[in-house]
Amino acid sequence: MSDLRLVLARHGQTQANIDRVLDTVLPGPPLTELGRLQAAALGRELADGAEGTVTALYHSPARRARETADLVAEQLDLAPVEVTGVHEVQVGELEGRNDEPAIAAFRDVVDRWQTGDLDAAHPGGESGRDLLARYAPVVADLRERHADGGTVVLVSHGAALRVVAQELVDHVGTPPPEEEHVANCGRVVLRPRGSGWELVAWRSAVPGGLPNTDDVTG
Known part of the structure; x- marks a missing residue:
């Protein structure tokens, strides 16, 4: 079994999260002040070795993911790298809505x-x-690129990472909780097992005990 760990981390809070707006089109909004605090708290937990030694940090092209990764990077002394393909689920005609039928x-x-x-x-x-x-080819590429081990962090988006994580471990090991929300800067931790992935942890809460947002996606 590889010593690699993949941390799929959600970005920090945005105003769209507060307003429960379906906001998926790139580049999207910036972090709120609380979102910046959440990102810094995520960085501190990772720097303290919560998921092992972080050797690489990646993020989606969304502004909120980049800003989160930048704040995490300050704690890890790593240069964050942008990767395409891991942005949030694109909701089409529902974009920008926060009414109950859309949600x-x-x-x-x-x-x-x-x-x-x-x-x-x-x-x-x-x-x-x-x-x-x-999304899955990016994960496969990171697995190959970091086959020597270490902890790789990918800052992504709530609905996307939740669905992808479940699909990756669906046939290997213990599947994740189907209805478990991933709060801002929460994370899902995976490790390779055979040709698939095994769930290590599903950390749905905001790090550092900071407040959560009852949002929809992002």
């Missing part, structure tokens, strides 16, 4: 993905297969 429609599609219906799609947006087609 219910978004959750229905994500719930269908988590029960195996990857062909379900947001109206004018992505299906589960679309998400996996762009």
